[in-house]
Amino acid sequence: MTQVRVLAGTRKGAFVLTSDERREKWSVTGPHFGGWEVYHLKGSPADPSRIYASQNTGWFGQLIQRSDDGGLTWEPAGNDFSYAGGDPGTHLWYDGTPRPWEFKRVWHLEPSPTDPDTVYAGAEDAALFKSADGGASWTELAGLRTHPTGSSWQPGAGGLCPHTIILQEPRIYVAISAAGTLRSDDGGETWRVINRGLLSDGIPDPDAEAGHCVHHVEAHPAKPDTLFMQKHWDVMRSDDAGENWYEISGNLPSDFGFPIGVHPHEAETLYVVPITSDSLHYPPDGALRVYRSRTGGNEWEPLTEGLPQRDCYVNVYRDAMSIDTLESAGVYFGTTGGQVYASPDSGDTWAPIVRDLPAVLSVEVQVLP
Amino acid sequence: MTDVRVVLPVHLRALAKSGREVVVAVPGAELTQRALLDALELAFPVLGGTIRDRGTGRRRAFVRFYACEQDLSNEPPDEPLPPAVAASLASGAEPFLVVGAMAGG
Numbered sequence: 001m002t003q004v005r006v007l008a009g010t011r012k013g014a015f016v017l018t019s020d021e022r023r024e025k026w027s028v029t030g031p032h033f034g035g036w037e038v039y040h041l042k043g044s045p046a047d048p049s050r051i052y053a054s055q056n057t058g059w060f061g062q063l064i065q066r067s068d069d070g071g072l073t074w075e076p077a078g079n080d081f082s083y084a085g086g087d088p089g090t091h092l093w094y095d096g097t098p099r100p101w102e103f104k105r106v107w108h109l110e111p112s113p114t115d116p117d118t119v120y121a122g123a124e125d126a127a128l129f130k131s132a133d134g135g136a137s138w139t140e141l142a143g144l145r146t147h148p149t150g151s152s153w154q155p156g157a158g159g160l161c162p163h164t165i166i167l168q169e170p171r172i173y174v175a176i177s178a179a180g181t182l183r184s185d186d187g188g189e190t191w192r193v194i195n196r197g198l199l200s201d202g203i204p205d206p207d208a209e210a211g212h213c214v215h216h217v218e219a220h221p222a223k224p225d226t227l228f229m230q231k232h233w234d235v236m237r238s239d240d241a242g243e244n245w246y247e248i249s250g251n252l253p254s255d256f257g258f259p260i261g262v263h264p265h266e267a268e269t270l271y272v273v274p275i276t277s278d279s280l281h282y283p284p285d286g287a288l289r290v291y292r293s294r295t296g297g298n299e300w301e302p303l304t305e306g307l308p309q310r311d312c313y314v315n316v317y318r319d320a321m322s323i324d325t326l327e328s329a330g331v332y333f334g335t336t337g338g339q340v341y342a343s344p345d346s347g348d349t350w351a352p353i354v355r356d357l358p359a360v361l362s363v364e365v366q367v368l369p
Numbered sequence: 370m371t372d373v374r375v376v377l378p379v380h381l382r383a384l385a386k387s388g389r390e391v392v393v394a395v396p397g398a399e400l401t402q403r404a405l406l407d408a409l410e411l412a413f414p415v416l417g418g419t420i421r422d423r424g425t426g427r428r429r430a431f432v433r434f435y436a437c438e439q440d441l442s443n444e445p446p447d448e449p450l451p452p453a454v455a456a457s458l459a460s461g462a463e464p465f466l467v468v469g470a471m472a473g474g
Binding site: 035036057058059060061062063076079080081082083102103 | 378415417418420422423424429432
């Protein structure tokens with residue numbers, strides 16, 4: 001029987017939520033790694049029983065956990081994220097002075113689509129690491145951080161976080177707040193900045209080559225050159241592998257937000273969760289609405305059935321939305337209020353799986369045969 | 370070689386799959402914090418990077434080291450421990466405490 005597994009990372013541990021393909025009744029296990037921040041956990045497409053998790057606290061630092069049985073049991077993997085080279089160089093600090101690159105935490109884990117032992121990690125400050133041994137050891141792909149624009153990158157409020165990793169091997173896309181989006185066509189050795197068309201009012205030169213606060217990027221597997229971006233402000237699209245971007249915010253009530261999702265069977269169907277503004281991190285009018293576009297952007301419809309439409313002041317973080325691959329695609333997102341919502345009908349109706357988790361940092365979904 | 374009792378904070382006990390207290394064999398004629406922590410990480414490799422920063426080798430900001438009601442956190446790691454503390458640790462009368470600092474919620 002087909003099973004659906006939702007992996008939720010929260011401020012105080014990880015939770016595993018499971019259901020059958022009807023996605024009506026759910027069981028919840030956790031917290032795993034209780035008390036630790038779990039920024040992200042994700043299963044391997046090549047072996048769904050293999051799950052990687054990023055576990056961190058300010059007290060005891062970074063760990064990577066690995067499960068080989070679908071999240072029932074976990075073992076710590078390697079946590080040596082040493083930057084390549086003896087002298088890692090510098091980036092710009094908040095006060096405009098050079099500051100040495102320094103590892104802080106892993107924001108995002110992206111397992112290879114073909115090899116369960118290969119996984120990439122996006123690490124603050126602005127580093128991409130790769131493991132080819134199931135997370136036991138990590139090697140920095142330093143061409144990203146040492147890109148000629150790298151020394152000018154400045155952290156946003158959340159730090160210099162590489163939060164998006166899209167694998168189309170040998171092509172890799174990475175997005176970093178607040179540097180922008182970069183693409184490698186050689187497996188991560190060399191990189192080029194791909195921000196043409198982005199306009200950001202919060203930086204001195206609105207159309208600068210780098211320095212844009214990109215919040216999340218997604219691609220549809222069937223159209224790998226088409227990218228969709230939720231930027232700090234603006235929802236953007238590229239049809240040429242990021243060479244050029246154009247705005248598709250259209251009739252959204254706010255084009256500020258964090259996650260963006262693409263329907264697995266409809267490459268022009270998108271999902272965003274509008275947030276009021278960069279200083280008001282909650283939905284407009286206190287109404288939690290997912291917006292769906294079936295036209296690849298610009299024309300958006302609110303999806304509200306089952307979602308709170310009054311007195312709701314939660315946020316939805318950049319990695320906290322995921323979409324399953326069942327025929328009637330399920331859409332999932334988690335909130336800073338600890339709810340994980342599920343829609344088994346592509347967003348038409350919603351219901352909470354759980355209501356009272358710690359603040360949700362990430363949501364990923366797996367469909368198990 | 371000196372056997373030293375080490376008390377771990379609850380999150381590190383979970384990682385080490387240990388109880389509240391572990392015993393580590395510390396090499397060298399004189400007890401230093403570096404030798405003690407090196408021995409701890411040798412016995413429990415999973416603790417690498419959780420007590421001391423991997424890059425700098427320094428104590429993580431929100432970790433403290435106590436023994437015999439003394440705060441040793443800011444003592445030089447290669448200095449021999451004070452004689453009374455070293456004697457108490459060596460005899461097993463007192464443990465070395467690794468503590469998660471009171472900081473935030």
